[in-house]
Amino acid sequence: MPELPEVETTRRGIAPYLEKATILDAEIRQFSLRWPIEQNLANILKNQTVSTVQRRAKYLLINCDTGILIIHLGMSGSLRIVDAALAPPPEKHDHVDIILNNGFMLRYTDPRRFGAILWTEQTIEDHKLFSHLGPEPLTQQFDANYLLTQAKSRKCSIKTLIMNGQIVVGVGNIYASESLFLAKVHPKTSANKLNKQQANQLVEAIKVILDKAILAGGTSLKDFTKSDGKPGYFSQELNVYGRKGETCFHCGNTIEHYKETQRATYYCPVCQQI
DNA sequence: CTGTTCTCCTGTGGGC
DNA sequence: TGCCCACAGGAGAACA
Structure with missing residues (x-):
């Protein structure tokens, strides 16, 4: 995920292989993703040279001569770089190959x-898809004042708020629980009841957790072409997520769990008071 | 506008 | 042990 x-x-991981490379062809074996892949995509991509690979929210943006290839990994997606000469035959879920002029x-x-x-x-x-997105969580734009301003007029819970891409992008279900734990904010806290100190702690927690995870991801980068495309950092320790009934590392109490808008939420009822 | 529910899909795991 | 089915989740779409 x-x-x-x-x-x-x-x-x-992929940028060094794509930037300045020219796309020779694309092999699309499955067009049916979240939205259908454009039928003509392979033709469009042919002979396009990639300038840069960027990211906005959880979308990857591959900038080409005449447009942008947008890739989202959804829940279970991954990308990897394969040496074209040694490429294993595509497996069941290998839906698309984009073939470059540099052998990869x-x-x-x-x-x-x-x-x-x-x-x-x-x-x-x-x-x-992008025009209504909130700021990136790791920029200065995302600070306590901004979060407080946004939260003031909202009746939803603080957990729902930080997962709302119009408020801030990139905070998924797992890190929402984790950052609320780190900030000692109860996930059911009404957004409009959030105080300054909580906003400070929450913004800090989100940044720290995302930074740490990116840093951990970097350590597995050297294996990017050999791996299955899943950087191994995800094993980083989770404090509450998925730990229902287990012991809080901080206070020793039992981690609780409930569902909100179909999503599992985990928290420590002692460390995180409303 | 806001807030809530639905939806796409398949591998995993809990329960019997 | 084996089978079956509910569940998980990102996030836009549809709906209230």
């Missing part, structure tokens, strides 16, 4: 097909 750090790690190919794999591969000739700011 790629969260923002995994997407960023993927970006850093970019292979997209996604068992659950929640991901997306889109082509746009719009600028990202104008694209409807």
